[in-house]
Amino acid sequence: MFTSLAHKSVIVTGASKGIGKGIAKVFAAAGARVLVVARHLEAAEAAATELRAAGGTALAFAGDVTVKADMQAMAKAAVDHHGGLDVLCANAGIFPQVKLEDMSETEWDHVMDTNLKGAFLSVQACIPGLKASGQGRIILTSSITGPVTGFPGWAHYGATKAGQLGLMRSLCMELAKYRITVNAVSPGNIITEGIAALGPAYEASMAASVPLGGLGRVEDIGNAALFLATREAGYITGQTIIVDGGQTVAESTDALAQM
Numbered sequence: 524m525f526t527s528l529a530h531k532s533v534i535v536t537g538a539s540k541g542i543g544k545g546i547a548k549v550f551a552a553a554g555a556r557v558l559v560v561a562r563h564l565e566a567a568e569a570a571a572t573e574l575r576a577a578g579g580t581a582l583a584f585a586g587d588v589t590v591k592a593d594m595q596a597m598a599k600a601a602v603d604h605h606g607g608l609d610v611l612c613a614n615a616g617i618f619p620q621v622k623l624e625d626m627s628e629t630e631w632d633h634v635m636d637t638n639l640k641g642a643f644l645s646v647q648a649c650i651p652g653l654k655a656s657g658q659g660r661i662i663l664t665s666s667i668t669g670p671v672t673g674f675p676g677w678a679h680y681g682a683t684k685a686g687q688l689g690l691m692r693s694l695c696m697e698l699a700k701y702r703i704t705v706n707a708v709s710p711g712n713i714i715t716e717g718i719a720a721l722g723p724a725y726e727a728s729m730a731a732s733v734p735l736g737g738l739g740r741v742e743d744i745g746n747a748a749l750f751l752a753t754r755e756a757g758y759i760t761g762q763t764i765i766v767d768g769g770q771t772v773a774e775s776t777d778a779l780a781q782m
């Protein structure tokens with residue numbers, strides 16, 4: 524039995540939809556006080572309202588992970604409204620697809636700024652609150668794309684997701700003396716609005732490449748993040764949990780066909 528996360532103060536960036544909303548839902552259902560962060564306040568408020576309607580404690584906050592002042596205000600909001608800060612789920616991310624030969628510097632910078640600099644700024648702003656917690660937790664949403672696999676059009680995206688793991692490893696050493704752990708959850712293909720936007724052909728081909736069958740649910744990522752946030756996971760730091768239904772394990776399409 525895991526120690527309850529009831530009343531813990533949790534920030535989830537990129538929580539107005541998709542995986543972030545799934546993470547927020549799982550934490551709210553576990554009794555945590557969740558700050559739902561996204562750039563668009565209306566969407567963040569809609570997600571927070573949904574969590575509250577299900578009996579959870581949640582508040583919306585409009586913030587851009589690429590803006591340092593927004594991240595500092597976000598950390599302060601968690602402390603002011605939820606009595607402290609125990610967990611940061613740095614999840615906000617974008618995945619526009621463009622082949623490297625056609626990629627502009629602006630497109631490269633936008634993905635770097637959101638996914639990698641955004642992780643840096645959100646983590647940095649939360650460190651004082653997490654230190655005060657005495658058992659702070661940082662959980663990054665990375666990906667299988669970059670650290671494990673590649674996909675045409677996602678060179679910049681894959682670089683950020685691998686970069687997040689580099690960030691995690693040095694950071695976990697810097698923060699160990701404060702009993703703050705830093706880990707990552709790496710999703711495979713999860714059913715979200717973002718993935719749906721890539722079209723039914725993409726979804727079908729991804730589903731066919733998963734040994735456990737089908738795409739993952741946002742709650743699958745939320746549950747992994749929840750585990751990493753527990754008191755019992757306090758001796759785990761600098762690690763990645765891949766949640767992909769076995770997608771990265773299959774050696775070839777033939778291996779899948781022989782199942």
Ligand code: NAP
Binds near residue numbers: 563666711
């Ligand atoms: P999504 O459905 O497109 O949702 C993205 C969320 O991030 C939204 O809440 C969006 O709200 C927010 N966001 C985007 N840019 C932001 C910024 N600059 N500042 C603050 N919030 C921002 O995406 P998703 O599929 O759930 O992906 C979430 C994370 O999981 C990403 O890091 C992604 O790389 C990772 N991931 C996803 C999959 C998958 O299968 N879906 C697989 C592997 C990894 P606003 O637009 O209002 O800001």
